[in-house]
Amino acid sequence: MHKILHTNLGRALFFTALGFGLFLASNRIDELRVYQGATLAMFVVAISSLILLTGYSGQVSLGHGAIMAIGAYAAALARIHWGLPVWLCFSAAVVVAAFAGAVLGTAAARLSGPYLAGTTLALAVGLPSIANQFHVLGGEQGLLFDIGQPPSWLGADFTSYKWYFWIGSSACLITLWWLQNILRSRYGRTWRAVRGNEVAAQLCGIHAGKSKTLAFSVSSGLAGLAGALLAMTISTVSPSAFPLSLSFTLLTGAVLSGITTLPGVIIGAVTLVATPEIADAISQRMANSESVTTNLPGLLVSALLILVVLFVPNGPVEQMRMFRVKARSHTKN
């Protein structure tokens, strides 16, 4: 199986097959799960954009929620003012967010560590509330982002959540496929080289600044796509949909996934979507008290975060790989 994945065609085929599997699944599961599946797809795209930035290019971003907002607003405005077809709205989200990312990335490439974290944090705090200043952005109550009813040839039983799920998982599979490719390309190697040792990379003729800016821009484009997906699942865009906590949630998801390993991204996304459900089940069984229900999800995620950082700092996937490598070298000796 993994041999097939070495070739471009093989990877494309694999992701197509995966898509078909998801398509079959979407017909068998109930509507709440379909909706959660759409949310899951959104988180996968958002977290993988953060993993690309932090794990592969070595830049920290605490402001990815704000970049998602840029994409979401771009998609909604394109839909409202020009009535663009859905796929063009999503493309607009990617392009506008990538452009914003390029501008930001130029500044970000000069910063590192806590300074970069601080700058992006300010972005997460400030940017969404800009919408309150301009009437065209709809203020606090936001804009509607109506992608319309699913095409009629899909049948009358085809709910809009199923439609969202299809769009979301297609976007997610295309993103992952594309990321797999780009990370294996020259750009991916350049990013990793700069992350590993900037001076050494520069000695090899890599322009560190350009490389970082490009990574920031690509990552922002994907975050924009995630933002548009988020807007799709809630049918609206408003500043309060992109709070500071969203940026932190994404970072949590990335750490749980293993910040340097793209394959783990699904673990992070599943954790984020499943935790409130698990917390709900626990609190119903245990105490059925409101304060437990409302506070347990936060507690669970925080506890998980601490455990991951303590015991598997590189993420569960990377850790498993390390174990295997160790085990193998032991048997060889």
Place this chain on the structure above:
Amino acid sequence: MIRMNRRKLFVASAVIAVGSMAVAAVPAQAFAPHRAEIGVSASSIKLGISVPMTGIASPGYNKIPGAMKAYFDYVNANGGVNGRKISLVIKDDQYIPTLAVAKANELILKDKVFALLGTLGTASNKAIASSVQLAKRGVPALFVNTGFSGFADKSKYPTTFSILPSYQMEAKIMSQYIKENYAGKKLGLIYQDDDFGVDALAGFKQGGVNFDVKVPYASGSQGVAGTAAGWIQKLQAGGAEVVVLFGVSSATTAALGNAYALKYAPQWLLGSVGGDATTIASAKVVPVALMRGSKGFSFAPAPTDTADEYIKMFQDVNTTYNKGVAFDNNIVAGMTSAFITVQALQAAGANLTRKSLMDAIETKGSTFASPTLTPLGYSTTSHVGATGYWIGTYDATGSLKPDGGAYTVYTTDSGSGAVVKSTYKRAPMPAKGLPN
């Protein structure tokens, strides 16, 4: 070798994700209900609410679900509605629309509630109505906690019912009051520069009031150091003698605190959203006593008015079923919504369906017994709840006392209708506060 392993894990995790989603679906399908109406059985009615229980917007509002539950428990202890006991599933959306949609979906698709009740916030309610497709599913959204006038549009939100008077109504009634009481004085206005404020400005325009000094503020900026001092300086420079504050509680806090510091003492008129003494007190930024002398607007009886039969009943219910929670305007708001909900369930009859409930509110809603001091505006063409305000003055403890010792209520609409002094006489409370 390393690469191959990574890829293998990637494949594995993808397969696990697909598998887990498919597996997770099985129990949900296995327990699909086969009842006549979702959320209703011969002995129970299940309602759901999603409000900010934690987070920045939660103080005050997080008391609403508990208050509703307390009143439902009281009704249940007295036999329920047509023999059915009411339960309320409470979810926390932290005032984030994304979460509000997720929680509404859980309530409707997983908990299978009969109706949503009292969901809070304009953006959240808009997101819920459009993403969850309440209209298409026919799920009633009862007595939403927002004053955005758009929800009264029955063609857009056919299953949504409001309870709060709209911001526009409030501004129109304020205009009338200003013209009658402060003619010739210099007027100032602090307002939130978004749709909340836009609704208000439209109301003031219709009311024919022009402000000499207008201070718009961006939502969220009221907490930024120095911002509110700027508002006050602007008002002082413009010589405003009467200032309307049409904003949220944190803006009220910032304005009153800075005005005190800068020795500026105009006559304040606090809008119903920002005049929430409980929220101001819990923020612990300024003493509530700064509200003394300000004018306030409300449509429900004052929480301190123990002479009011509803307030007395609500207080008793709160003591018994909501132990240890201080009685305030949020409790009154929650119990008022719960009371009207019980009325509606009662009016829908023994053969309860979502449609019969909405029909009952449309046809009989305007005659419901209700704690509100204004008439309810429900009809086949309107989903508007309370339609006006009474005006009072805050005392040093932050409680609003009606001017002249009795509630004088003004009513109006969200359009061009006039502001009229209401002759509405609230019907006496049903025996023991139990609708019959």
